[in-house]
Structure formats: structure tokens, C-alpha cells
Amino acid sequence: MSEFFSMGGYGSYIWGSYAITAIAMIALLLATLRSLRNSRIERDQLETVLQARRPRRTKKAPKAS
Amino acid sequence: MNGFLAILQRDLRLALRQGADSVMVVAFFIVTTTLFPFGVGPEANILARIASGVIWVSALLAAMLSLERVFQTDYEDGTLELLTLSPVSLELLVLGKVLAHWLTTGLPLIIAAPLMAVMLNMDQNGFVTLMIAMLLGTPALSLIGAIGAALILGARRGGVLVSLLVLPLYIPVLIFGAGAVEAALLGISATAQLQIMGAILLITLAATPFATAHAVRQAME
Amino acid sequence: MHRFAKPSVFLKLTDPLLPWLAGATAILIATGLYFALFASPLDYQQGDTVRIMYLHVPAAWMGLFCYVGMAICGAMSLIWKHPLADICARATAPIGATFTALCLITGSLWGEPMWGTWWVWDARLTSMLILLFLYLGYIALVNAFDDPERGSKAGSALALVGAINVPIVKFSVDWWNTLHQPASIVRMDGPSVDPSMQLPLALMILGFTCYYFVLLILRVRLELNERRIRALQLSGMFDERSDQEAEKANSYDAGHNAEASQ
Numbered sequence: 001m002s003e004f005f006s007m008g009g010y011g012s013y014i015w016g017s018y019a020i021t022a023i024a025m026i027a028l029l030l031a032t033l034r035s036l037r038n039s040r041i042e043r044d045q046l047e048t049v050l051q052a053r054r055p056r057r058t059k060k061a062p063k064a065s
Numbered sequence: 066m067n068g069f070l071a072i073l074q075r076d077l078r079l080a081l082r083q084g085a086d087s088v089m090v091v092a093f094f095i096v097t098t099t100l101f102p103f104g105v106g107p108e109a110n111i112l113a114r115i116a117s118g119v120i121w122v123s124a125l126l127a128a129m130l131s132l133e134r135v136f137q138t139d140y141e142d143g144t145l146e147l148l149t150l151s152p153v154s155l156e157l158l159v160l161g162k163v164l165a166h167w168l169t170t171g172l173p174l175i176i177a178a179p180l181m182a183v184m185l186n187m188d189q190n191g192f193v194t195l196m197i198a199m200l201l202g203t204p205a206l207s208l209i210g211a212i213g214a215a216l217i218l219g220a221r222r223g224g225v226l227v228s229l230l231v232l233p234l235y236i237p238v239l240i241f242g243a244g245a246v247e248a249a250l251l252g253i254s255a256t257a258q259l260q261i262m263g264a265i266l267l268i269t270l271a272a273t274p275f276a277t278a279h280a281v282r283q284a285m286e
Numbered sequence: 287m288h289r290f291a292k293p294s295v296f297l298k299l300t301d302p303l304l305p306w307l308a309g310a311t312a313i314l315i316a317t318g319l320y321f322a323l324f325a326s327p328l329d330y331q332q333g334d335t336v337r338i339m340y341l342h343v344p345a346a347w348m349g350l351f352c353y354v355g356m357a358i359c360g361a362m363s364l365i366w367k368h369p370l371a372d373i374c375a376r377a378t379a380p381i382g383a384t385f386t387a388l389c390l391i392t393g394s395l396w397g398e399p400m401w402g403t404w405w406v407w408d409a410r411l412t413s414m415l416i417l418l419f420l421y422l423g424y425i426a427l428v429n430a431f432d433d434p435e436r437g438s439k440a441g442s443a444l445a446l447v448g449a450i451n452v453p454i455v456k457f458s459v460d461w462w463n464t465l466h467q468p469a470s471i472v473r474m475d476g477p478s479v480d481p482s483m484q485l486p487l488a489l490m491i492l493g494f495t496c497y498y499f500v501l502l503i504l505r506v507r508l509e510l511n512e513r514r515i516r517a518l519q520l521s522g523m524f525d526e527r528s529d530q531e532a533e534k535a536n537s538y539d540a541g542h543n544a545e546a547s548q
Contacts, residue, residue, distance in 0.1 A: 010335045012400050017338045017392040018323075021345070024384055025497065032504045039511035046518040212447055216440045220430035228443060229426050233419040234451050237458040244462065265454070276447050279364075283439050 068153030069161040076165030089281060091177050094127040098181045109186045116185035117195065117246035121202075123181075124174050125235050128203060131170045132210040132231065133177045133217075133224050135162055136143035136281065140218045149285045157280040163211045163274075170204030187250070193250035194259070201262040202242045208269040209234050237265060296370065296510065300503045307500045321486035337397040344494040345389035349417060352382025352498065354426070357449030360442035372438035375445055376428055377505035378491030381498055383421035390414055409463035413456050415500070420448045434516075437462050 080086050101119045105111055139145040148158050178199055179192050187195075213231035217223040245258035322340035359375035362368050393411060394404045405411065424441050431437035 013399050014334060014337050015393040015396045020391055020395075021341045023389050024388055028381065028384055029497075029501060029504075032501060032508065036504055036508045036511070039508055039515060043511050043515050043518065046515060046522065050518060050522050060406055187531075212443075216427060216444055217430070219436065220427070220440075221432070222430060226426055226430050230423045233416050233423065233455070236445070237451075237454050238415060240458045240462045261458075268454075272450070276443065280440065280443050283436070283443065286436075 066159075068151065069157045072148070072161035073140070073165050074159050077168060078160055080165065080169040087173050090131050091128050091173045093130060093172055094123050094177055095181060097123040097126060105107065113186040113188060116187035117191065118243045118249070119185060120178055120181055120187075121243045121246075122220070124178065124199065124203065124241060125232070127174060127234070128170055128206045129210060129231055131166070131229055132214045132227055135166050135214045136210055137214070137223070140284065141222055144180045145218075145281065146285055149282055154225065154237045155281060156274040159211065159215075159281065160274045163207050163277075166211070167204050167207040171199075171207055174203060175199045190204065190252070191246050191250040194255045195246045197259060198242045198245040198255075198262060201259060201266050202238045205238050205262070205266045205269045206223055206235060208266075208273040209238075211277045212273055212280060215277045215284065218281070218284035236260070240247050241265070288468050296506065300507075304500065304503055307503070309498050311493055311496040311500055314489050318486050318489030318493050323491060325486075327360055335396055335399055336483070338392050339483075340490050342389060342392040342396060343487060344490040345385045345392060346414065347491055348494050348498060349382055349386035349389050349414065351495070352378050352385065353417060353420070353445075353449065353452070356382065360449070362444035363439065363442040364446060372435070373443055373506050373509045374502065375442055376438050377502055377509055378419055378498075379425050379428065379441075381505075383418065383425065386414060386418045386421060387495070390418065407463070409460045412459050412463070416459070416541040417452070420452075424448070434513075442535060 098119055101115070102112060105115065107261055136145060139148070149155055151158070178195055182192060182195060210227075210231050213227045213234075216230060217226050220226055241258045241262045244263065245255040248255040248258060316482075318340065321326040322337055356375045358376050359371040359378070363369035363375070390411070393414075397406065398404050424444055427444055428441040431440070
């Protein structure tokens with residue numbers, strides 16, 4: 001098992017590059033998901049506030065997620 | 066063609082009347098070049114080795130610094146809007162502005178370059194090639210740079226931004242410009258490099274006015 | 287064509303696609319990782335470090351793929367003025383920049399044990415570095431405007447100019463490199479790819495591409511949401527102003543009337 005992790009003496013280079021790639025890809029995904037969720041919350045809040053304020057002009061907004 | 070000449074004349078007259086612009090570009094070029102001996106030490110042979118690269122990089126930076134004013138002042142006072150509305154093709158007008166920019170910045174740099182080459186101890190047989198290479202290279206720099214100058218109209222922090230946009234696009238000119246001088250210094254014919262630089266100039270001359278005009282129109286929308 | 291630009295249509299098209307793409311990404315990368323780390327042979331020259339290639343090559347592919355994608359989006363925005371094209375280009379840039387940076391980092395981590403140096407001014411490395419600069423310039427330009435749509439348009443023009451310039455840069459860097467590094471010890475072109483290595487490589491490339499499309503869909507949604515928020519805020523601002531003015535007028539009248547009645 002330790003042989004597998006040492007990777008013929010190059011373990012730090014190989015695991016380092018796999019770790020950096022994984023971190024970068026997951027971080028990009030999580031950052032996107034988080035700002036997507038925040039934007040969705042903000043949009044829904046704005047929509048409800050604005051619709052409450054002018055009930056006569058309720059136009060069906062394009063439902064986007 | 067009249068529109069082209071008119072805009073060329075106007076921009077030249079403006080630049081000459083304010084006067085400071087060309088002087089500033091040349092002064093920047095000289096000061097930047099003088100920094101290198103302080104950085105790498107005053108040994109004559111080291112300076113001679115890096116002279117062509119230093120001169121080209123400084124020229125690139127100097128040409129880039131003056132880009133902002135190609136369109137910016139005209140954009141701010143509304144002249145550019147009138148130009149886009151004029152019946153003369155915007156591509157031609159852009160070309161006139163770029164030519165004026167080159168005459169007021171590129172040309173002084175070409176004259177200042179041999180002076181710095183002497184101070185950096187460059188071998189004499191590279192001088193003619195350096196000037197020919199700059200004669201072919203600096204108009205291409207002005208043409209490419211004009212795209213960047215037009216793209217940043219109305220942007221925040223336009224000055225820093227234009228360098229980030231334009232410098233990667235300058236790399237081919239730098240490679241062949243410095244390569245031509247290096248070849249001449251080694252006593253090899255620099256014709257190949259100079260021909261490629263000529264080709265780059267022709268390509269940019271044919272293609273960039275359209276891109277620049279497109280970017281200017283976008284800024285006016 | 288333009289009807290795809292409507293957020294509702296975009297959602298209708300991508301909603302059923304998203305779980306499949308996400309699943310495909312997970313499966314492809316998981317099996318790719320299994321083959322890359324456990325079930326692939328060692329290279330007789332590179333030993334275990336060949337395993338870095340299973341990340342490096344897909345990352346390089348994605349870096350180029352994303353740039354081509356951005357340039358195509360730029361052309362579409364130029365020719366058809368398609369609003370979604372600008373958004374797609376804008377959503378692609380950070381992903382492409384990340385992969386280009388990963389390509390450079392993993393290449394560096396491979397070069398240290400194999401070449402004995404973190405960085406060489408090799409033609410391919412240098413071109414990749416310039417590609418990263420082009421990405422950064424695009425991202426900086428797109429975010430430099432108060433009006434995001436103007437930023438996207440300027441960005442599309444820049445992506446197109448950059449795409450025309452990329453072959454010229456590549457050619458000049460190759461030329462520069464052969465001039466400055468004749469017969470160097472560093473040789474980028476390793477042994478031709480063995481069939482047993484092709485499988486993990488193909489799996490990883492496909493997995494990364496699916497990952498890109500998942501992220502693209504998510505980021506386009508984010509962009510559409512943000513546009514909607516801006517539109518709502520703008521209309522809300524006008525409402526607020528009219529509300530306040532009405533209120534002010536009322537209170538003024540009230541005060542006036544009160545004064546008059548005293």
C-alpha cells in the first residue's frame with residue numbers, strides 16, 4: 001500500500017498534481033453552485049417584493065431556476 | 066480619402082500643439098532603457114548581448130502607454146460619436162488616427178532607438194537592421210494597439226486594462242524584431258525575419274481597421 | 287435561433303440534460319481515475335510520473351477547447367447578434383483559464399522530476415502561458431464595464447481577435463524556440479502513446495469535457511439570473527422613486543392643509 005502512495009519515489013509530484021486539479025475543479029463547481037443559489041434567492045426576493053408592491057401589474061415572469 | 070487626410074491632419078495638429086505627448090513617449094523609452102544597466106550591471110558585453118531585446122521591450126511599453134489617448138479624448142468630448150455618424154467609412158478614419166498615432170510616437174522611437182543602442186554598447190552592424198525592423202514593427206504595434214484602445218472605451222481602469230489586452234498580442238512583433246537584430250549582430254542575413262515582419266504589418270494593416278472600427282461602433286451603442 | 291436566448295427555453299432544453307451530464311462526468315472521471323492510478327502500466331522511461339499526463343493532457347485539451355468555444359461564441363455574437371453567445375463566452379472564460387493554469391501547474395510538476403527543472407521556455411509551455419494571459423485579459427475586459435452587456439460584447443470582439451492571433455503567436459513562438467534552443471536535452475515529445483494508456487486518457491478527456499458542459503449550463507443560468515436581478519432592481523428603483531414622491535406630495539398636502547385649517 002505504501003508502495004502505491006510513494007509512486008516509485010515520485011509520490012509528492014503525482015499526488016500533488018492530482019490534489020491541485022481536484023481542488024481547483026471542485027472549488028470552481030462549488031463557487032458556481034453557491035453564487036447560483038444566492039442569485040436565485042435574491043431574484044425570488046425581488047420578484048415577490050415587486051409583485052406585492054404593484055398587484056395590478058402582475059406579469060407572469062419567466063420562471064428561471 | 067478626404068476624410069482620411071482631414072482626420073490625419075487634425076490629430077497631427079492636436080499632437081503637435083500639445084507637443085508633450087511625443088516627448089513623453091521618447092522620455093519614457095529612454096528612462097526605461099536606462100534602468101536596465103542598473104538592474105543587470107554595467108559590464109559592456111552583457112549590455113551588448115541584451116541590447117536588442119531591451120530596446121524592443123522598452124519600445125513596446127512606450128508605444129503601449131500612449132495608446133489610451135488614440136480614442137479616449139475623442140470619446141470623452143463626443144468627437145468619436147460624430148465620426149461614427151459621418152458618411153465617411155469609419156475604417157478609413159480609424160486608419161487615419163492610427164497613422165497619426167504612429168507618426169507622433171513610432172517615428173520618434175525609431176529615431177531614439179540608435180541612441181540607446183549606442184549607450185547599451187550594441188555592435189554597429191546591427192544599427193541599420195534595428196531601424197528597418199522598427200520601421201516595419203512600430204506601425205504594426207500602433208495598428209494592433211488601436212483595437213485594444215477601442216475595446217476599453219468606457220471601461221474602468223482602462224489604462225492598466227489595455228496593457229493586459231495588448232501585450233500578449235505584441236509578442237510576434239517582439240520575437241521577430243529582436244530576432245532580426247540578433248541575426249544581424251551575428252552576421253547572418255536578417256532578411257527572413259524582416260520579411261515576416263513585413264507580412265505581419267500587411268496582415269495587420271488589412272485586418273485591424275475593421276476590428277477597431279467594430280469596437281468603436283460597439284462603444285457608441 | 288434567437289428563441290434559444292429566452293431563459294425559459296434555455297432551461298427547458300438544459301434541465302433534462304443536466305443530471306445526465308453530471309452523472310456522465312462522475313462516472314467518466316471515476317473510471318478514468320481508476321485506470322490512471324491503478325490499472326495502467328508504467329512508462330519504461332517516465333515510470334510513475336506518466337500518471338500526471340492523465341491530468342495534464344486533458345487540461346491542455348480543455349484550455350484549447352474552451353478558447354475555440356469562446357471564439358465561436360464571439361463570431362456568433364458578431365454575425366447573428368445572438369444574446370446567448372455572449373453569455374456562453376463569458377461563462378466559458380473562467381473554466382478555460384482554470385484548465386490552462388492546471389495544465390501549466392501539472393506540467394511543471396511533471397517537469398521537475400523528469401527534466402530537473404520547474405519551467406523551461408519550451409515552445410508549447412510558452413504558448414500555453416500566453417493563452418493564459420489571453421484568458422486573463424478577456425476576464426479583465428469583460429468585468430471592467432458598469433454595463434455587463436457592453437463588457438460581454440467587447441469580450442466577444444477580443445476573443446475573436448485573439449483567436450486569429452493564436453496561430454500567429456504559436457508560429458512565432460515555435461520559430462523563436464527553435465532559434466534559441468537548438469538540440470536541447472529537453473524533449474517534449476515523449477514516446478508515442480501506448481494503447482493501454484489511451485483508455486484512461488480518453489476517459490479523462492471525455493470526463494473533463496462533460497464537466498465543462500455541466501459548469502457551462504450552471505454558469506449560464508447564473509448569468510441569466512443576474513440579468514433578471516438587474517432588470518428587477520432597475521424597475522424597483524423607479525417604483526420606489528414614484529412611491530416616495532407620492533408620499534412626499536401627500537405629506538406636504540397634509541401639512542399645508544393642517545396649517546390652513548388652523
